[in-house]
Amino acid sequence: MISGIGHSSFPELRVSSLLWSFYMVSSKDTKYWVPVDDEESVAVAVAAAKGRGGEDNRPLLYRTFKVTGMLLHPYRLLNLARLIIIVQFFIWRIRHRDSDSMVLWWITVVGDFWFGVSWLLNQASKLNPIRRVPNLALLNQHYDPPGGGGGGSSSQLPCVDVFINTVDPVDEPVLCTMNSVLSILATDYPVDRHATYFSDDGGSLVHYEALLETARFAALWTPFCRKHRVEPRAPESYFAAKADAPYAGDAPGEFVDDRRRVRQEYEEFKARVDALFTAIPQRSSEANGRGDAKDGGGGARATYMADGTHWPGTWIEPAENHKKGQHAAIVQVMLHHPGDEPELGTPASSSSPLDLSAVDVRLPMLVYIAREKRPGYDHQKKAGAMNVQLRVSALLSNAPFIINFDGDHYINNSGAFRAAMCFMLDARHGDDTAFVQFPQRFDDVDPTDRYCNHNRVFFDATLLGLNGYQGPSYVGTGCMFRRAALYGADPPRWQPDGGSTSKLLDSPRARFGGSMPFINSLPLAAHQERPPVAPPVDERLAAELADVATCAYEDGTEWGDGVGWVYNIATEDVVTGFRLHRKGWRSMYCAMEPDAFRGTAPVNLTERLYQILRWSGGSLDMFCSRNCPLLAGRRLHAMQRVAYTNMTIYPISAAFIFAYDLLPLMWLSGGEFYIQKPFQTYAMYLFVGIAMMEVSGMVEIKWAGLTLLDWCRNEQFYMIGATGVYPAAVLHSLLRLVGLKGLPFKLTSKPVSASGGAAARERFAELYDVQWAPLLVPTVLVIAVNVAAIGAAAGRAVAFGWSFAQVAGAAAGTRVAAFGWAFAQVAGAAGGLLFNVWVLLLLYPFALGIMGRWSKRPWLLFVLLVAVLVAIASAYVAVLAVLAPAGSVGAFGPGGWPGVGAISISPASWWI
Ligand SMILES: O=c1ccn([C@@H]2O[C@H](COP(=O)(O)OP(=O)(O)O[C@H]3O[C@H](CO)[C@@H](O)[C@H](O)[C@H]3O)[C@@H](O)[C@H]2O)c(=O)[nH]1
């Protein structure tokens, strides 16, 4: 999608195009990866099988790669050297307690120490990167041999329950969500072996009816995808892409016609979905006008379903029991479980223009869920919604594996479910693997990724690093789980009797709640070979389904604690993954080409900042809770513990960074000042430290396959977070510690353009939309202080130059000495200046962000900057002239500046 944008239309692209061309590395570039010895893998597999007391003929379904020694050894050596230098640096500082202010000296020693530690934590997670590549062909050969026709009973692949979540049909454009559903309904996995559970946390009729429309359209879309094997299977993205992929289906002659017809049908489908926003209110107001409320009504203006009955969920005009946060549970099977025999479609006819006579036209099961909402209950947001999905699905399809998606994430590569299975079924660690995490990839991010939405350093470096220990953390979407693990089972390798789930069944009612059908489903949940079951939804089952979706069901149970997704935290993902790792489960990272899934990301600065506020606040809350990685037992891998500590403690660095960034304030008041003497040695240590980190970063982007721009964006966004967001997160966590409310889960609004509805709309409009929020203030302050520092430095230089001329003129004999002195001062000042400029460079995306539409012309920012600098400099000179009459200006000297200037930047990215 991004490739469709003309370069010239995008100003920032020109600014950064140099970076692009300088360091383009494709993520496919795998020349830095070498296979880990396969014999070793086999040995591990055999040992694992023996450990479980039996032969294991299962195939090895993935290959493991590590970074080539040519890169890895220097990388590790470099980091070792850096560690030694950092330690030496501290020894040196402690031995030289010499500063113009001992208070500041102590602050910076503590601060620098903290940065050293957090650098170490961060680096430690990346020392052993491992990449695993699934072998889909082998999986298919063993579990889904040809003849099954993409479905049918010959397949031995395990069943998968797919969870997808949404809240609001406007904030999360319903068409985007329905595209995700379509991509799931059409995915390349045996149709009778996956079922989709759609959770609508808004309880809105728009979602319900849109899902009905989607189920209808899928009857055409899914067979079309199967017949012509098209990718990706989300229609919006499919039709937006150029149709130049090599044809993979069996009927090339019919492709062009079929595609055109389906596209037309898709346009009509879109129009019908769009029309729901007007059709439903219209239908309801007509019905209300007639006063033909079938079930009570009590004077409220009801929202009507198509069949003329009241919608049990939220109404357009909120009423008692029909409003946000207060409505009944709704569970509706929209597509029933298909039989396990393929059903071929019909030849082309006037009513169905596609020839589907050779295509299996069955659709997978699809269920709509709106859980009950009652005032007085904490609904626990996404985690609460997914736990309801977990119970509802247990009563219906009860698949041993579960994959979950945010409403805006669609399947981009139909092989994804199979890829995940390669890890789950592998003979080596398969049985001990609780989840397989895929990277998050995004469409509709601006081409230069101003706010680091792609997060490549995290997804392509850090998570590969974790993959070399116990496994990647869970990041909320695009993750396949083992159901038994979510229920709280122990991994086989930590089970004394080898592989039984009996412990799960100890006092099940207390743990899982009172539903007998649910409890009866527990023993089956662990059996991956179990054939798919699909009980008919009779009255009793319907009542049971509604019951497990009520608020009260979880009262006094372990849901949200020992069972299911974890509650009471803004980042349910990290902590849920952590709890599994803590039990000794492994996880696997699966990055594939083309990307398995794609989603949307907030391109608006304020949205993005709130998102990272939720992440950083949630992480810190986790650190300060019972789920602190330091408190975990011995089943947590040592390095995994280090990584989780890093992942949860990082916002604390912010307190220091923020203070450091404001230090230039001090200099504005004038006076010579060194934070550490001798300053030259101090500066040298800092310089070497930074240089080594930069080099190490360059090695990292090599093996991770990143671009220099990815890396720079990461640095920049770290700094932006550190100045404004992380301090707020620290504050929130402190408030929570003293018993006040924790961070809310603020829904991230999705870009409207992602749904494609209004193609005429400006692309990335949200990028230029400034929404002022308190969160922006601290960063603005830091920018102001650093700009002021530069301005004042300029002013000082002007004033100083003038006084220097006077001094020189008066005492010609000492000219040489005076020159030398002046030179040292100027060099020092230049160094300080450099540091301030660096802060500003790191905050550059932020500055663009608050310029709003003006940022379409980035040069305006520079004009503004120069104007402000001139103004400050002149003001400074004027003030100096008043305070210090000619001749005594030299007493101020610019000398103090470098010390403070140096400090102002040091933390930003040197250690991290
Ligand atoms: O009450 C709620 C609130 C949210 N959601 C869903 O949760 C998902 C994620 O919400 P979103 O606002 O898109 O958050 P993001 O910041 O984009 O999400 C990232 O961060 C979250 C944790 O903070 C993870 O759960 C997500 O998977 C990850 O993509 C969406 O599908 C929502 O519909 C609910 O189902 N119920």
Ligand SMILES: [Mn+2]
């Ligand atoms: Mn999202």
